[in-house]
Amino acid sequence: xxxxxxxxxxxxxxxxxxxINCTYQTSGFNGLFWYQQHAGEAPTFLSYNVLDGLEExxxxxxFLSRSKGYSYLLLKELQMKDSASYLCAxxxxxxxxxxxxxxxxxxxxAVNP
Amino acid sequence: xxxxxxxPRHEVTEMGQEVTLRCKPIxxxxxxxxxxxxxxxxxxxxxxxxxxxxxxxxxxPEDRFSAKMPxxxxxxxxxxxxxxxxxxxxxxxxxxxxxxxxxxxxxxxxVT
Numbered sequence: 001x002x003x004x005x006x007x008x009x010x011x012x013x014x015x016x017x018x019x020i021n022c023t024y025q026t027s028g029f030n031g032l033f034w035y036q037q038h039a040g041e042a043p044t045f046l047s048y049n050v051l052d053g054l055e056e057x058x059x060x061x062x063f064l065s066r067s068k069g070y071s072y073l074l075l076k077e078l079q080m081k082d083s084a085s086y087l088c089a090x091x092x093x094x095x096x097x098x099x100x101x102x103x104x105x106x107x108x109x110a111v112n113p
Numbered sequence: 114x115x116x117x118x119x120x121p122r123h124e125v126t127e128m129g130q131e132v133t134l135r136c137k138p139i140x141x142x143x144x145x146x147x148x149x150x151x152x153x154x155x156x157x158x159x160x161x162x163x164x165x166x167x168x169x170x171x172x173x174p175e176d177r178f179s180a181k182m183p184x185x186x187x188x189x190x191x192x193x194x195x196x197x198x199x200x201x202x203x204x205x206x207x208x209x210x211x212x213x214x215x216x217x218x219x220x221x222x223x224v225t
Contacts, residue, residue, distance in 0.1 A: 033213060042204060042216035043156070087156065100169055101214070105155040 002026045004104035006088050011110045012078055020073045020107045022088035033101065034062050034073045035087040043087055046073070075109075083111045115139075117217035119205050125223045131193040134220045137186055138207030146214060147180055147190050148204040156204070162188065195224045 003025045012018040024032070031050040035043040049055055049064035049071060061074040075082055085106040118137040126132055138145045146161040160170040165182045173180070177196070182188040192199055200223050206214040 042218055044216070045213040048213060089156075100158060100161065103156040103158075 002090075002102045004088055004090060004102055006086075006104040006107045008105070009108045009110070011112060012075075014078055014080060014111055014113050016078050017074065017076050018078060018109065020075070020086050020088075020109065022071045022073070022104060024069050024071070024088070024090045024102075024104075026069075026090050026102060029066060029090065031091045032062075032064055032071050033089045033091065034060075034071075035089065037085045037087060037106065039084070046086075078111050080111050080113065083109060085109070117205055117207050117215055119203075119217035119220050121220060122218060123221050123223075125225065126195055127225055128196055129194045130224075131191065132195045132199075132222060132224075134190040134203050134205075134222070136188045136190070136205030136217060138188070138205070139215055140186070142207035142209050142215070144208040144210075144214075145182060145188050146204075146206040146208070147188070148206065148216075150202045150204060150219075159190070192222075195222075197224045200224050 006022045033048050034046040036046050037043040046060055047055055047062040049062050052064055052066055054061055054063045059076045064071045085108045087106045088104040089101040091101050117139055120135045144163050147159040148156050149159055150156045157172055159172045160180045161168055162182045178192055180190045202219045202221050204216050204219045206216045208214040
């Protein structure tokens, strides 16, 4: 079956670096997404990885290893506004069905001063 | 661009009543998704459309749920009859070809 695992909660200090891990087991793979969701708001897109390696976008970077079924989201120079839930989602779970995302339950990150 | 628009933003109804949620996707997006989010189960895909055609409705909980997309700019998700366990936040999202999904603000549904 399909399964995506991420830690439930993490805590970090303002200005620090935090790494949020995601492991997945799916029947197909067409890319991995990271989304940010603040409390009471909708998820917003952060990054997309389809090839192995690191994708950097400002303070946020995302890494993918397809052979290991593993990804991480790296947040640098943490700010208080980064306190949110971070959702990992995998796309592409079968022929002709590559628009369907399977979502992890999210990692709630608390950034403390 | 106004983004994905959903209405209503909040809905409180009694068990047994019909509930209709509405969504206007971003113009030009070919894909439309309906999700349900709860603390226990996270974000669950209910159904998605491509060019107004339902592609995968395997996530629709049961026959009480139905979704339509009569044209490229409008979709509805209907629950009839509603039950307390349907209480959740319902998101609509749209996506252009081969790209990320853009979410609407969601409808918070409470069934008493």
